[in-house]
Amino acid sequence: MSVIATVSIPATAFPLGSMLDSDLDVTVTVETTVPTSEGIIPYLWVPLEALESVHERLENESLVDAVAIIDRLEDNALLKIDWNEQVNGILEAIRQNEAIVTSAVGTASTWTFRLRFPTYDALSSFYTTCTNQNISVELVQLHEAVTQENQRRFGLTTPQRTLIVAAYEAGYFDVPRETTLVDLGERLEISDSAVSQRLRRGLAALIDSTLAAGSRSTAETAFANGGLDDEYGPTSEYTRADDSSQ
Secondary structure (H helix, E strand, C coil): CCEEEEEEEEHHHCCCHHHCCCCCCCCEEECCCCCCCCCCCCEEEEEHHHHHHHHHHHHCCCCEEEEEEEEEECCEEEEEEEECCCCCHHHHHHHHCCCEEEEEEECCCEEEEEEEECCHHHHHHHHHHHHHCCCCCEEEEEEECCCHHHHHHCCCCHHHHHHHHHHHHCCCCCCCCCCCHHHHHHHHCCCHHHHHHHHHHHHHHHHHHCCCHHHHHHHHHHHHCCEEECCCEEHHHHHHHHHHCC
16 A cells, blocks of 8 residues: 655755755745656746746756746746756655655755655655665655545545645645645636535545544434533524524
8 A cells, every 4th residue: 555755854955955045935836747757846836036046046957957937827937847867865765766746845944745655665765765865854744545445434525535635735724825725726627616615525524434423423412402512502503603604
């Protein structure tokens, strides 16, 4: 079973790490793509305020064959990076161990990657490779990929799971948020209203099948008795108040 690991490394350990000035409070984001032969990280979103310096440094980077600005959206520009065969360090560790970069964000001090490995052995080999190259790697989060069986057990439809995962990977749940409902809608080719409704229903189904599963009998008993508790009063009054806030 594949495993998903979120790791962080010092910016100095990554070929793109030195492209951001320490006095600029900006974040660059890797564009998530379907794995192809184009390279490990072929696309990068860069804030316009840092675009000129980042583009210049990438042009002078020995590991980069070519870099081009291919799109602009609001306050960011999308760069396409062609890496040469001499790529090393963290990128080589990712490639050697058949990891897929599902998301990555970087600042002047730290880069954080979300990587999907085919097995735990591949993750262990990745860590060993980094250690042997004196790359400091911090494991932030680790979990197994969700199977179709678990997806059904969590009560999610395929579109709901796709949206929740996309929102998580794009930083929708981060503080502050790294993306918006409109951005997610454009990425999934649905309206922001549909995104909002699908996200709420999916999260409700996920909570209902996990966190609330053990307490469902208690809640059902409370409703059967005509109310939740003294704080909220009768069930009918609580329901009306909740509906009016949506």
